[in-house]
Amino acid sequence: MDIESIIRKTLLEVAEMADCTLVDNIDEHTVLLQSGLDSLGFAMLVAQLEEDLAIDPFSEMEMAVYPRTFGEFVAVYRQSLSQRD
């Protein structure tokens, strides 16, 4: 499964656990904090991805980047995983 699919799957699971209702048709331009996930949900998404992928790119990068859109979020993970490999 590619990283975007993993993130989408995790996003759905976390939204249910966090009691958040996601907006329809999340695409690369969807603003993260308007996706229906609140800050706690977003924190849970990062934590769950760390559990599953053993990586938290936001704590590991030298210059912290705070992604605004879903596309930017996926790109951060893609880049971080490629550096690890």
Add this chain to the structure above:
Amino acid sequence: MRWLSDLSKIKNHASCAIIDVSSCSHTQVHFSYSDLHKRALHLRASYPHLYNQCIAISARRLSDFVSALFAFEGHCAAIYLLPKNGLSDKTRSNKSIAAGHPKQENNLVHETYNLPEYAQLFIPERADTQTLKSRQAMQNEGLNQQSTSKVSLDTQFYLATSGTSGKAKWIGHNTDSLTKAIKLKPQLTDLRWALCYEPSRFAGLQVVLQSMLSGASLLDCSEGDFETRANRMLLHKVNAISCTPSFWRQLLMQKSSESLELQHITLGGEIADHAILRALSHRCPEAKLMHIYASTELGVGFAVSDKQAGFPDKWLSEGVNGHFLKIDAQNHLRIKPNIALDKALAPLIDENGYYDTGDLVSHIKNRVIFLGRASGLINVGGAKVSPEEVEHVLLASPLVQQAKVYGKANSVLGQLVAADIVLKQPLEVSTSEAKQSLLTLSQNNLARHKIPRIIHFVSAIDANDSGKIMRHRAADETAGKPCVIENSETNHE
């Protein structure tokens, strides 16, 4: 009268002091320093019977809060600061308890907030405006003289500590201890502050006092989603913000925050980590950037402005801002402050006058780095969680033999609640069913931020000789990781 007098001395009396924002209608109302000064004078003149009395203020609007604060500082013997949304609509609308009525009519409020029975509830928006109008019409110039004729008192302000449950614990401060860290330079009048904290808390009160006493402007951003707040900041050209690292991270995710021309950046309420300091420094290279170590109990300890996490270890030998610092045998930071602490804190002060902050620290090279709270208290984006409270809920499950709850470092909210669980054997359900069962139990019994978001099933949990869970391990485990935040009850404001 001191703060009220200071308010009248703001040079540009017509300049905007406060921008109130209604969370319902999003309407915005501007108040000049002249407006605030008049309102405070009228309040004081309308309630002469509150002189030398104890009151508890709860104001929904920032302008009301500030007016009452400045009206009664030096006038009342003691002021308890209640949260702005801490009273029900029914209580607020009850005319009989609008101002200055003692406990018998306010039992519920007094019990909820652990207020002394002699404290009189004061709700500024229900203040007697008819009295104000008549006094305004009658007295005009005479008002000022009348309201200042009494001897100014050394008002005690009581602020609630950021506890996790149960009744509020109140810590007393006087005017001097609250304003010790306030800067009054002429160039600070140009700052336009955003208030992102609850104003009745120590961190919020510091922002209110810094902006008001220095003649700057203050925009209420204490409510609303991040997009709304970021847009509001941009609209009003905010150039000074004090908020938690978690708040900053989410603010930086907003497009509109890129256009803010910030001059003054302050972090507090949680440990400021390397990553957020670097990001803010990169985004606003010209801004004055500092993270502040403070707490309701201690007041403002110190500000670190070298854009690095922790603080320089030379402060352990030289002190800072008149405070003396040391690390005790348990690796707790101890501070001998330059102010008198509330008497209730005496058990935490050693024979040499050093107060046990309860913050675990590590001395690494030339820095002292914060690791978290010795008590294991978890800080989820500024909201505190007692591990014992969560463990109590988990242990109620028939599936659970042992539970250890701790803070797991998280790059969004600083920490999330995590739990190690020893399941009872033989297990009659699958581990995924057990996990779901514990989540459901938690959802039914805990606030959202207290629910364990990471659950690990383990074979054993470390305990000390007396059988107590070894809580320090959680902080120790995260200590080695750079660029992460650990927990702290203390406000690193």
